[in-house]
Amino acid sequence: MDLNKNLQYIKGIGPKKYKKLNKLGIYTLKDLIYYFPRQYEDRSKFKKVFNLVNEEKVSIRGIITGFEKHEPKKKMIINKIQVRDDTGYIKLVFFNQKYIVNNFKVGDNIVAYGKVKKEYGKTELLNCEIEFDTKSASSIGKIVPIYPLTYGISNKELINIIQSVLKNQDLKIDEYIPMDIVNKNKLCDLNFAIKNIHNPQNIQNLKVALYRLVYEEFLILQLGLLYLKSGVVDKEGIKFDKKDGLKEIIESLPFSLTNAQRRSLDDILNDMNSNKVMNRLVQGDVGSGKTVVALLSLANAVLNSYQAAMMAPTEILAEQHFNSLQEILSKFDINIGLLVGSLTKKQKMAVLKKVKEGEIDILIGTHALIEDGVEFKKLGMVITDEQHRFGVRQRNKLSEKGDNPDILVMTATPIPRTLALILYGDLDISIIDELPPGRQIIDTFAIAKEKRLRAYNFVRSQIELGRQVYIVCPLVEESEVIKAKAAVDLLEELETEHFSDLRLELLHGKMKASNKDEIMKKFKNGEVDILVSTTVIEVGVNVPNATLMIIENAERFGLAQLHQLRGRVGRGEHKSYCILIYGSKNEVTFERMKTMEQTTDGFKISEKDLEIRGPGEFFGTRQHGLPELKIANIFKHMKILKEAQMEAQCIIQEDEKLNLDKNKMLKEEIINRFEEKLNDITLN
Ligand SMILES: Nc1ncnc2c1ncn2[C@@H]1O[C@H](COP(=O)(O)OP(=O)(O)OP(=O)(O)O)[C@@H](O)[C@H]1O
Numbered sequence: 001m002d003l004n005k006n007l008q009y010i011k012g013i014g015p016k017k018y019k020k021l022n023k024l025g026i027y028t029l030k031d032l033i034y035y036f037p038r039q040y041e042d043r044s045k046f047k048k049v050f051n052l053v054n055e056e057k058v059s060i061r062g063i064i065t066g067f068e069k070h071e072p073k074k075k076m077i078i079n080k081i082q083v084r085d086d087t088g089y090i091k092l093v094f095f096n097q098k099y100i101v102n103n104f105k106v107g108d109n110i111v112a113y114g115k116v117k118k119e120y121g122k123t124e125l126l127n128c129e130i131e132f133d134t135k136s137a138s139s140i141g142k143i144v145p146i147y148p149l150t151y152g153i154s155n156k157e158l159i160n161i162i163q164s165v166l167k168n169q170d171l172k173i174d175e176y177i178p179m180d181i182v183n184k185n186k187l188c189d190l191n192f193a194i195k196n197i198h199n200p201q202n203i204q205n206l207k208v209a210l211y212r213l214v215y216e217e218f219l220i221l222q223l224g225l226l227y228l229k230s231g232v233v234d235k236e237g238i239k240f241d242k243k244d245g246l247k248e249i250i251e252s253l254p255f256s257l258t259n260a261q262r263r264s265l266d267d268i269l270n271d272m273n274s275n276k277v278m279n280r281l282v283q284g285d286v287g288s289g290k291t292v293v294a295l296l297s298l299a300n301a302v303l304n305s306y307q308a309a310m311m312a313p314t315e316i317l318a319e320q321h322f323n324s325l326q327e328i329l330s331k332f333d334i335n336i337g338l339l340v341g342s343l344t345k346k347q348k349m350a351v352l353k354k355v356k357e358g359e360i361d362i363l364i365g366t367h368a369l370i371e372d373g374v375e376f377k378k379l380g381m382v383i384t385d386e387q388h389r390f391g392v393r394q395r396n397k398l399s400e401k402g403d404n405p406d407i408l409v410m411t412a413t414p415i416p417r418t419l420a421l422i423l424y425g426d427l428d429i430s431i432i433d434e435l436p437p438g439r440q441i442i443d444t445f446a447i448a449k450e451k452r453l454r455a456y457n458f459v460r461s462q463i464e465l466g467r468q469v470y471i472v473c474p475l476v477e478e479s480e481v482i483k484a485k486a487a488v489d490l491l492e493e494l495e496t497e498h499f500s501d502l503r504l505e506l507l508h509g510k511m512k513a514s515n516k517d518e519i520m521k522k523f524k525n526g527e528v529d530i531l532v533s534t535t536v537i538e539v540g541v542n543v544p545n546a547t548l549m550i551i552e553n554a555e556r557f558g559l560a561q562l563h564q565l566r567g568r569v570g571r572g573e574h575k576s577y578c579i580l581i582y583g584s585k586n587e588v589t590f591e592r593m594k595t596m597e598q599t600t601d602g603f604k605i606s607e608k609d610l611e612i613r614g615p616g617e618f619f620g621t622r623q624h625g626l627p628e629l630k631i632a633n634i635f636k637h638m639k640i641l642k643e644a645q646m647e648a649q650c651i652i653q654e655d656e657k658l659n660l661d662k663n664k665m666l667k668e669e670i671i672n673r674f675e676e677k678l679n680d681i682t683l684n
Contacts (some may be wrong), residue, residue, distance in 0.1 A: 003030035003173065012164050020153045021161070032165060033173075033194050035158075036213070036631045037145030040206065043113050044143050050087030054118040059140050060125065061085060061133060064108045067101070081130070083110065092128045100130065109133040111140040129156075138163060143200045162198050176665035177216065181647060187212045197631075211640065214632040218644035221629070224670045225425030226652045237277035237404045238380050242269050243303035246296060249332060253292065260284075260434035261293050267430040268297045268408060272381070278406035281424045283414060284432035285602035286567025287439065290410050293432070294383050295325055297408055302334050302361040306380025306405075309363045311370070311398055313386055315340045315513045316520055320542060321385070322364045329362070339365035339374070342513030370397040383408045412567075413560055414602035416610060421645055422634065433603070441600055442570040446554065446580040446593035455550055455579045456498050459530065463502060467547040467574060468523065469530045470537065472565055473508075474553035490552070491532045499530060507533040535561070537568055544572025554580035554596075555589040559609035563602050610635070 006028055007013050007021060026032050043059045052058060062083040068091070070078040079101040081092040092112050094101055104110065111133045114125035131137045138159050147158050165171065175182065175190050187193075193209040193216075200206035246269075250257065257265070264282050271278035284290040294310060301308040312318040322338040329336060337351050337360035354360045358377030363369065379402030384395050386409060399405050409427060420429060447455060459469050471494065473487045487508040495504050505519045505528045516536070522528045524543050531537070531546075535557075549569045554562060562580065570576035580596060582589055595608045634641060651663065658667040 003028065003033070005029045007032060010165065011168075013161065017157075017161060020157075023150050023152060024148075024158075029165070032162060033171075033198070034630060035147065035162075036197055038148045039146045040200070041144045041146060042203070043140055044202070046111070046141060048087040049083075049085050049090045049123060052090070052116045052118070052123055054116055057113070057115050058125075059111060059113045060090065061111050061141075062090070062109075064104055064106050064110060065089070066106060080124075081110075083112070088123070090123045090125055092125045092130060094128060104130070111137050113140045143203065143206060145198055145200075159198075166195055166198060174665065176669045177219070178662040178666060180662070181219075181651070185215065185643065185647065187215060190216075210631070214637050214640050215644050217629055217632040218637070218641050219648055220670055220673050221632075222421065222425060222645050222648035223651060223666070224673070225422070226648055227658060227667075227670055228426045237275060237406060238272075238304075238306065239275040240269075240272040240300060240304045240306070240380070240406070242273060243300060245303045245332070246300050249296065249299050249328070252328065252331065255436065257292070258289065258432075258434045258436055260432040261289055264293050264430040264432050265296055267428070268293070269300060271428070272297070272300060272406055277404050278381075278408065279427050280407070281409045281411065281420075281427040281429045282432065283411050283420065283429060285414050285435070286412060286564055287435055287571055288432040289436055290385075290412065290432060291321060291324055294321075294385065294408070294410055295328060298325070298362050298381065298383065299329060299332070299334060301381035301406070304380065306378050307355070307358065307361055307363070307376050307402075308381040308383070308405075309365075309369055309376070309379060309398060309401070310383040310385060311394075312364070312366060314536065315342060315366055316516060316536065316541060317385065318364050318366050319517060319520075325362060325364065335359060335361045337363045339363055339368050340513065341366060341368050342517075367394065370394055370401075374401065376401050378402075379405050381406045381408070383410060385410045412564060414563075414606050415560075416603070416607050418638065418642055418645065419610075419634065422641075438573070440570055440575055442566055442576045442578050444566065444578045444580065444597045444600075446582060446597055448585065449553075449581050449583050452581055455581065458577070458579070459499070459548060459550065460502075462548045462577075463529045466545075468526065468528065468543065468545050469548040469550065470546055470565075470568055471530055471532045472537070472549065472551045473532065473534050474556060487532060487534050494530070494532060502529040503527065504530045504532060507531055507536060509534060509536050535565065537565070541568050542571055543568070545574070546571075547574045547576040549576075549578045551578070551580050553583050555582045555584050555592065559592055559595060560602070560606050562596055563600075563605045566596070 007026065008015070008018050010029060013021075021027070021032065024035060026035055045059065046061050047058045049060060049062070052060075060083070062085040064081055065084050066082040068080040068082070070080070072078065077096055077098060079094045079098060081094070081101060081104065083090050083092060092114065109132065110130055112125055112128055112130045114128035117124045117126050129139060131140050139156055145159065147155055149155060149158065171191075173190050173194060177187065181187075188208045188211075190212070193212040196205040196209035197213060200209065264284075268278070268280060268282070271280055282290060282293060298308040298310060310321060312321055318338065318340050322336060325336050337354060339348065339351050343351070351360065351363075352373055352375070355363055356375045356377060363376075368374075382395075382398045382402065382405050384398065395407065395409065399407050409424070415423065459471075462469055471490070473490050487506055491504060491506045505522065507516060507519050519528070519531070520541070523531050523546075526545060546569050549566060551557065551562065551565055557565070566578040569578060580593055582593055592609075595605060599605050599608070632640070651658075654660075655663055658670070
């Protein structure tokens with residue numbers, strides 16, 4: 001049957017209902033049957049009046065014996081319907097709902113659902129729903145689905161619409177998952193699943209249906225991502241040679257590469273050497289030395305007579321990358337340019353001209369890089385250094401400036417593999433899981449806020465040793481203005497009450513870029529003792545002389561975020577410390593603080609964070625970039641996700657392009673659903 005049929009042409013759905021459904025994003029038959037409840041209320045068991053317990057929510061069944069009407073106040077009418085069953089009497093109470101009550105008369109057999117109130121020997125049912133006691137009662141005596149709704153359509157209305165469509169004998173949905181996979185994973189029939197998700201006969205059926213639909217959604221998602229990666233959209237790319245010049249650059253570095261850096265670089269150079277477009281993610285723990293890997297990849301493109309570009313999430317970072325690259329590559333006659341929002345028009349025009357004429361070999365910048373006016377002479381490679389901050393669209397916009405350039409994505413957030421497969425399932429992954437030698441463990445201490453003064457004494461002792469300190473402000477609402485105010489307040493308190501003799505500076509997102517830059521420079525040059533900052537310093541900032549980080553209200557941050565922040569210290573030869581000051585004292589806070597004290601491995605921390613905080617909060621307040629799913633929940637259904645991921649991998653291994661006959665419908669479904677749901681993830 002054609003599930004793409006517009007609902008307007010379905011019997012029983014007039015223009016009025018159609019319009020209401022549109023508000024929920026429902027247009028076709030498929031939209032409707034795939035509009036899933038967000039939860040259920042179990043109203044399936046009826047109780048006798050005699051057995052009712054105060055405050056419980058129940059379904060009852062009885063016969064109407066009379067009506068009462070009270071008007072305790074103006075404009076307030078309370079109607080009561082007296083009902084009897086074979087064990088006693090009960091009154092159903094309705095506030096200002098005459099229109100419901102008027103549908104019934106004495107002698108009618110009814111079913112009702114509500115909350116029991118027992119007082120002075122009387123029993124009443126509040127917040128009532130009532131229906132005639134027929135087989136078709138839609139929302140009483142059943143497990144009732146509760147749908148996500150918008151204004152203008154009630155849950156009951158939606159239930160009625162969906163039920164009437166489901167009863168339609170013609171509704172037969174074709175199975176598109178190959179039968180061997182259905183059987184192997186014990187998935188129930190698709191029609192059974194759809195019927196039971198909307199109108200579950202019992203809890204067991206509901207579970208079976210839910211499992212199937214969650215599994216299906218994950219399978220399609222993962223398979224779609226793998227399918228994209230598997231070469232279906234492989235574009236012809238540039239074949240870069242491995243140039244000898246690269247060896248020279250590597251030899252000029254002040255250190256030798258770690259094994260993990262070498263491995264990642266090899267992956268990248270092999271990709272670059274193939275004639276397919278590279279789509280690779282380099283995931284590295286804090287301080288693992290991603291920048292140098294990026295630098296060498298960019299240099300390899302330049303040695304092959306191409307231009308390259310690198311996009312960073314903040315200006316501070318872009319400048320830092322610019323400086324590091326400049327330091328190493330200028331000796332090799334490679335020209336680096338910087339393009340950020342804060343340049344004057346004149347400066348910007350000059351950079352753009354040089355980029356267009358090919359005088360700049362490597363352009364570093366913020367999202368200013370993807371603006372329309374930026375044109376390259378011969379762009380061959382792009383790197384985005386991101387923190388779930390750029391969507392695929394932005395990534396693609398940058399790569400469109402070249403002719404199928406190779407793409408490298410760098411992220412400093414260690415994420416568990418399961419999630420990486422979803423967030424970056426369309427990319428090949430290299431992991432830098434080793435810190436450069438000589439790195440010291442950052443000693444981490446969590447203390448209650450009452451002990452803050454001790455921490456401040458420690459700040460002083462570090463500064464006396466010639467070191468520098470970060471103090472990170474409490475995490476407040478995601479508004480830069482409010483964050484800035486919190487930072488200003490904290491600075492004032494520290495300056496007047498604790499460190500009036502030291503050099504303090506402030507850094508927050510609301511400051512003019514040139515100010516930020518100036519302060520960062522001063523901090524780098526050792527002209528500032530304490531940098532009071534919001535989380536703008538979270539990613540990438542590299543000041544080796546800073547050895548102590550204090551984080552206020554540490555319990556408000558995600559563990560992954562704390563780990564990133566902590567990674568700002570311990571970047572040089574000096575022993576480094578992180579003090580987490582927490583304000584609330586509950587189990588979860590203690591457990592999270594303990595994790596930070598005990599572990600410095602970003603991957604372990606992120607696993608733990610996921611475990612402790614669970615749904616939604618894992619990525620902190622940050623935009624997480626996870627795809628929107630209709631029924632599956634990446635956190636709640638982690639086990640099913642893993643199973644579906646494994647299956648997806650098997651399917652692709654057997655039939656990379658999904659050309660086998662048995663996978664034909666699956667492929668169609670993926671293409672359909674991907675277009676609709678995963679716009680943000682497709683690579684074209
Ligand atoms: N193999 C190495 N041996 C010694 N030092 C290294 C090595 N690789 C990088 N470094 C140095 O380590 C520091 C951190 O490197 P880098 O800034 O690239 O880290 P990162 O992975 O980007 O970290 P973060 O995600 O925290 O920004 C830099 O000072 C860099 O010069």
